[in-house]
Amino acid sequence: MIVKREHWGSRIGLILAVAGNAIGLGNFLRFPVQAADNGGGAFMIPYMIFLILLGIPLLWIEWALGRFGGARGHGTAVAVFDYLWKNPVAKYIGFLGVLIPLAVVVYYTYIESWTLLYSFFSLVGGLPSTPLTADVKDYLEPFKHFLIEKTGENSEGIILTPAVETYIFFLITLIINLYILYRGVSAGIEKVAKIAMPLIFIMAILLMIRVFTLTSPDGRNFLDGLGFLWNPDFSALTNPKVWLAAAGQVFFTLSVGFGAILTYASYIKPKDDIALNGLAGASVNEFAEVILGGSIAIVASVIFFGITATASIASEGAFNLGFMALPAIFANIPYGQFFSFIWFLLLFFAGVTSSIALSQPAIAFLEDEFGLSREKSVGILGVFLFVSSHIPIFIKGALGEIDFWVGTLGLVIFALFEAVIFFWIYDSKKAWEELTRDNDIKIPGVFYYIMKYIAPGFLVIILISWSIEFLPSTLSKTDPGAWIARIFLFVMIILGFVLIKKAWERKNGRAPS
Numbered sequence: 001m002i003v004k005r006e007h008w009g010s011r012i013g014l015i016l017a018v019a020g021n022a023i024g025l026g027n028f029l030r031f032p033v034q035a036a037d038n039g040g041g042a043f044m045i046p047y048m049i050f051l052i053l054l055g056i057p058l059l060w061i062e063w064a065l066g067r068f069g070g071a072r073g074h075g076t077a078v079a080v081f082d083y084l085w086k087n088p089v090a091k092y093i094g095f096l097g098v099l100i101p102l103a104v105v106v107y108y109t110y111i112e113s114w115t116l117l118y119s120f121f122s123l124v125g126g127l128p129s130t131p132l133t134a135d136v137k138d139y140l141e142p143f144k145h146f147l148i149e150k151t152g153e154n155s156e157g158i159i160l161t162p163a164v165e166t167y168i169f170f171l172i173t174l175i176i177n178l179y180i181l182y183r184g185v186s187a188g189i190e191k192v193a194k195i196a197m198p199l200i201f202i203m204a205i206l207l208m209i210r211v212f213t214l215t216s217p218d219g220r221n222f223l224d225g226l227g228f229l230w231n232p233d234f235s236a237l238t239n240p241k242v243w244l245a246a247a248g249q250v251f252f253t254l255s256v257g258f259g260a261i262l263t264y265a266s267y268i269k270p271k272d273d274i275a276l277n278g279l280a281g282a283s284v285n286e287f288a289e290v291i292l293g294g295s296i297a298i299v300a301s302v303i304f305f306g307i308t309a310t311a312s313i314a315s316e317g318a319f320n321l322g323f324m325a326l327p328a329i330f331a332n333i334p335y336g337q338f339f340s341f342i343w344f345l346l347l348f349f350a351g352v353t354s355s356i357a358l359s360q361p362a363i364a365f366l367e368d369e370f371g372l373s374r375e376k377s378v379g380i381l382g383v384f385l386f387v388s389s390h391i392p393i394f395i396k397g398a399l400g401e402i403d404f405w406v407g408t409l410g411l412v413i414f415a416l417f418e419a420v421i422f423f424w425i426y427d428s429k430k431a432w433e434e435l436t437r438d439n440d441i442k443i444p445g446v447f448y449y450i451m452k453y454i455a456p457g458f459l460v461i462i463l464i465s466w467s468i469e470f471l472p473s474t475l476s477k478t479d480p481g482a483w484i485a486r487i488f489l490f491v492m493i494i495l496g497f498v499l500i501k502k503a504w505e506r507k508n509g510r511a512p513s
């Protein structure tokens, strides 16, 4: 049975969906914290280098692989790698393009649900209020307490004890995601993007204006905040960690190396453009990241708390900035409740348009390789996500461990396979032809060399440095949370392999027509 392949309804819809895929929590939380933590303005140098030499070329490769697969009725790397490389292992390697986004969405949806919870509590006035005190730590304390109470991270043992409302908001978030996916590519994902993306921009600009008109009693304003983020500390450039962080942020923010772009691209028509669409999506994402993402959270925090305190908040991670520092600022400004509501709603919308993108590869896999209907595929995904989400929700340390293996290491490995299988195993001439055909803009010829040599070379160097830097400390973790996460990923891999084996047996057993 051949199921007719879905397509995007319009070009603007496609670009908004792709921008929705890329614009996520990474733009508004991860980027400012990474930049502040890794040399401020100097971070932008490796960031720009990797954007051009790694991010954009790999993005175009992923678009090309998606268009190639879509034209043959397939939307994941499982079948695409199988076409490109006549080796039985190819399809199993391609499973990374389903496993990575699926494992990420298991915890991404949970974090996304916190933003909905916070947004709701901002609206009804349920967030803590805090008197202005000189000591930043004291001032933030009620908000820290609130976050810990909601996520249950204060529990003694390995079982976390989140609040009931946290669980309820998680269920609501999961149902919203599944409903959008159930409606399908055009009537679900595309339609939501058309509504959510303009709202995201309006809310971000409103917040930016509010932050830019903020002053502290001792006279700090937005220029101090921008200065902190953009003043280059060039000594940071000699630190390899800064380069790794920049590469990691470029991957994460463009959604490259996850398999999610490949799947979205598989729903364009076989002769549609990829070069301009890919570049447009990336440009919108960079605007949302550098201009909007760089002007809200960190800048507000510097105005309110000063540089030293902000640096220490940023060094403690993205959650502290987004879920503690920002609501604490809004608690003491006029109409703060409203801005707090807008801030978390913005994060929620950015999160939803990303989590549906992370979910779609698994749906495409079930539809394309098993001929299942969309309704059935979404049903299976829903049961899987519901069951497996209990791991990051209730097991201490599992979220971070899953994130390390798939969200940090896995995507670099998968991106390397994409480039190598396309340009080295398949055929670099044919790969370039596939990449450059039917486009509305010309991909400059120099990208041939970047895609064939420079990008894979960088990926190998990143992989080796990452392994040296982070593998030993991760591997030495033996807490039950880490082990449960590893076993979970292992089970997913085995399950995936069994499904792929079955699917291919089914196809090969079918008489050629």
Ligand code: PHE
Residues within 6 Å of the ligand: 021, 022, 023, 024, 025, 026, 027, 101, 252, 253, 254, 255, 256, 258, 260, 354, 355, 357, 358
């Ligand atoms: N790019 C998203 C962000 O910046 C994260 C993401 C990665 C979304 C991969 C979908 C696929 O938050």
Ligand code: NA
Residues within 6 Å of the ligand: 022, 023, 024, 026, 027, 252, 253, 254, 255, 285, 289
């Ligand atoms: Na992004």
